[in-house]
Amino acid sequence: MKKNVKLIIEYDGSNYSGWQKQKHSITVQQKIEEAICEVTKTDTEIIGCSRTDAGVHARSFVANFITESSVPPSKFKYAINSKLPKDIVIKKSSEVSLDFHARFHSKGKKYVYTILNREEPPTIDRNVMYHFNKYLDVDDMKEASKYFIGAHEFDSFYKKSGSSVKSTLRTIYYCDVTKCEDVIKFTVIGEGFLYNMVRIMAGTLIEAGIGRIKPEDIKSIILAKDRERAGRSLPPQGLCLQEVLY
Known part of the structure; x- marks a missing residue:
């Protein structure tokens, strides 16, 4: 009898070319499908909630x-x-209804981007955070992050060369920036995200943190629909998919 099995997975993406299977690269999906095949002796395709990028x-x-x-x-x-x-x-593994689909039934995702803000680079945590050695004003970053909340066309925060979409309209439910000692965390919850969107948002918040833009400039950057107006896309190691909402 057919069963639909739901998996909750944790992974360090450092050694993988993202989640999705690729012909000439090692991915997380590939490794898990190979493991399931060993267990069940049957080729099995798993459906992921998202397509996390390399690293x-x-x-x-x-x-x-x-x-x-x-x-x-x-x-x-x-x-x-x-x-x-x-x-x-x-x-965790559990049985769910046969019509459950990890991607299509998702109502939102929570991402966290972690920045180590000190002069010395990280050692132990170097694979899970981005190092920025200049002072960042967290209050300005926090204020700037609030302008992301709501439904917007996020063309300015989208790497078009890596993806094509019918619409850039996305809804952000929650955005905040917090700091504990030298570690800054940018947390965002949204219904869905464009290619590199969270990493570009984080890069733009750094621009606010160093005073290159004002927090309220985020409004005009969104309205411009121009990738050149936003900050750079920060490296992948600082980004983590924290939770998927259903």
């Missing part, structure tokens, strides 16, 4: 797959983990 991490990535295996859904976690490399882990 991006995830705390609670959601995926699902259809199987006729006799393995109890709650036990798949242990069986698959025994076949996975140490930088990918299944945190």
Whole structure:
């Protein structure tokens, strides 16, 4: 009998060319599908909630797959983990309705971009944060982030060369910037995101943090629909998919 198994996955994306399977690159999806194949002895395609880029991490990535295996859904976690490399882990496996789709049923995603703001570069956490050695005004960054909230056409925050979409209209539900000691976190929750959008948003907030733009300039940057007006796309290692909303 067919079963739909939902997976909650955590991974360090440092060694992978993103989530989605590619012909000549190693990806997270590929590794998990190979592990499932070893467990079930059947080629299986898994559906991911998103397509994280190369080097991006995830705390609670959601995926699902259809199987006729006799393995109890709650036990798949242990069986698959025994076949996975140490930088990918299944945190939970459970049975869901056959019509559940990890991507199409998602109502939103929560991303966190982490910046180490001090003179010295990171050592232990170098693969999970971006180092910026000049002083950043967190209050200005926090104020600037509020202008992202709402429904906007995010052309200025979209790398067009890597993707084509019918619409750049996206809704941001929540945005904030916090600091604890030397670590700054930019947290954003939205219904969906364009290619490189969060990393470009983070890069633009750095422009506000160093005083190159005023916080309220975010409004005109959005309205300009011009990629040249926004900040640069920050490196992938600072970005983590924290949660998927259903």
